[in-house]
Amino acid sequence: MASESGLNGDGNIVEDVSETQRSREEDKEVKKTEKKEEHEKTKTVPFYKLFAFADSFDILLMILGTLGSIGNGLGFPIMTVLFGDLIDAFGQNQNDSNVSDKVSKNRVFNVLDVFKCSELSGWMISGERQAARIRSMYLKTILRQDIAFFDVDTNTGEVVGRMSGDTVLIQDAMGEKVGKAIQLLSTFVGGFVIAFLKGWLLTLVMLSSIPLLVMAGAGLAIVIAKTASRGQTAYANAAVVVEQTIGSIRTVASFTGEKQAISNYNKHLLTAYKAGVIEGGSTGLGLGTLFLVIFCSYALAVWYGGKLILDKGYTGGQVLNIIISVLTGSMSLGQASPCLSAFAAGQAAAYKMFETIERRPDIDSYSTNGKVMDDIKGDIELKDVYFTYPARPDEQIFRGFSLFISSGTTVALVGQSGSGKSTVVSLIERFYDPQAGEVLIDGVNLKEFQLKWIRSKIGL
Helix, strand or coil: CEEECCCCCCCCECCCCCHHHHHHHHHHHHHHHHHHHHHHCCCCCCHHHHHCCCCHHHHHHHHHHHHHHHHHHHHHHHHHHHHHHHHHHHHHCCCCHHHHHHHHHHHHHHHHHHHHHHHHHHHHHHHHHHHHHHHHHHHHHHHHCCHHHHHHCCCHHHHHHHHHHHHHHHHHHCCHHHHHHHHHHHHHHHHHHHHHHHCHHHHHHHHHHHHHHHHHHHHHHHHHHHHHHHHHHHHHHHHHHHHHHHHCHHHHHHCCCHHHHHHHHHHHHHHHHHHHHHHHHHHHHHHHHHHHHHHHHHHHHHHHHHHHHHHCCCCHHHHHHHHHHHHHHHHHHHHCHHHHHHHHHHHHHHHHHHHHHHCCCCCCCCCCCCECCCCCCCCEEEEEEEEECCCCCCCEEEEEEEEEECCCCCCCCCCCCCCCHHHHHHHHCCCCCCCEEEEEECCEEHHHECHHHHHHCCCC
16 A cells, blocks of 8 residues: 655656756856865865874884984984084194094994984884875775765765875875974984084074075965865866766767867866966975075175184184085975975875765764664655755755555556656665655654664665
8 A cells, every 4th residue: 555645746746957957057066166176275184183093003103203303314414513523634734643533433423324214114104004094994984974975075086086196195294204304304403503503603694594495485385285285176076077977988978978078177187287387386486496595695604604714713624514514404494395295285185085084974874873673564654755965955856745655565656757766765765864854664763763774674
C-alpha cells in the first residue's frame, strides 16, 4: 500500500532545469570559481600551525634538527676567526711555532660539520612523517564528509590535486627548508656577534645597509605570499576541468564541447601563469636588490677598513675577519629567499587542507550516536518535505511533498527527468536532510538513527 502526493502535479515537485538553463548554470559556476580564486588567494595558515599534527617523536626530531642547524650555521662565522688569525700570522713575518700550533688547534671547530647530518636527518624525517600523517587525515576526513560537501565545496579533481600537489608544498615548508632557515639565522647572528667583538666601529659602518636588506626581504615575502595561493588554486581548478572532461568524454563529444573544455582549462592555466610571472619577477628583483646592497656594503668596508688600519691600529686579519663575518651574516639573509618562498607556498597550500580536516559534517557517517534497533519493519514515510539541493538553492525540488510506503510493498516512482525520483532515495539514504518536514522509518525520524547502522539496512 502506497500513496504519493503528485509526483507530477500542482507544483509539489519542481521540474529540473532545461538544457539551456543548465548551460547557464555552468557559466555561473565558472564565474563563481573565479570569484573563489580571488577570495582565497591571500588565505594562509600561521606558520606554527603547519606542525599541528606532529607527535612526540616528530618534536624530538625537530629539536635534534634545530640543534644541528644552529651548530651548522655557527660553523662558518667561527671559521672567519681562524681565517683572520691566519692572515695576522702571515703578516707578522716571524717564525713562531706557537702561532702555528694555536691556529692548528682551532681545527677542533671543524667538528661542527657533523651538525649538518643531524640538521638534514632531523628535519627531513620529521617533515616526511608529518606530511604522510596529513595526507592520511585529509583522505579520512574527505571520506567522512556528507554529499553536500562534494556538491558545494570540492570535487574529485580538487581532492586529487591537493593530495598529490599541496602536501608536497606543505612538506617542503616544514621539512628541510626549516632547518636551512634556522641555519641561515644562526649564521646571521653569529657573524654579527663576532664582528662586534672584533671591531665594533667598522661593524657599525657596515650595519648601515641592514635597513635596506630588511625592506627588500620583507617586500619579497609579502608578494610571494599573495601570489602563491592564487597559483595553487588555479592549478587545482585546472585539474578539475581535466577530470570532469575526461570523466564525461562521451557527453563532451556529443555536444562538441572540446573547444569549450580547452578554453576553460587554458583560462585557469593563464591565471596560474600570471601568478608565477609575478612571483618570479618579484623574487628576482628582491634577490637583485639584496645582493646590490651586500656588495655596496662590502666596497664601503674595504675602503673604511683601510683607514682604520692606518689610523686606529686595526690589523689586516681583524679587518678581513669583520668584513667576512658581516658579509656572511648579510648574505645569509639573501639565501633565505627560497625558504621564505617555500614557507609562503606551504602556508597557502595548508589553508584549504587544514580547513577540510577540521570540518565536521552535519551528516557524520563516522558518528556512533543514535538509535540502533534489534529489528526493523521497513515502513517508509516522507511527511510534508521541503527540499532543495545545496548546490542549487534557488531550485525547489520538493514543496510540501508527502509519501508513504508500507513494509513489503513494491513501489515504482514514475516521472519526468528532474521530477525528484532519485531525490527520494537520497533522502531515505540520508545523503541529504530536508530543509523542512520529516523522513521516517517505522515512525522514527531518520535523524535519530545511527547513520552507519541504518544505511547497512538499506540496499541500493
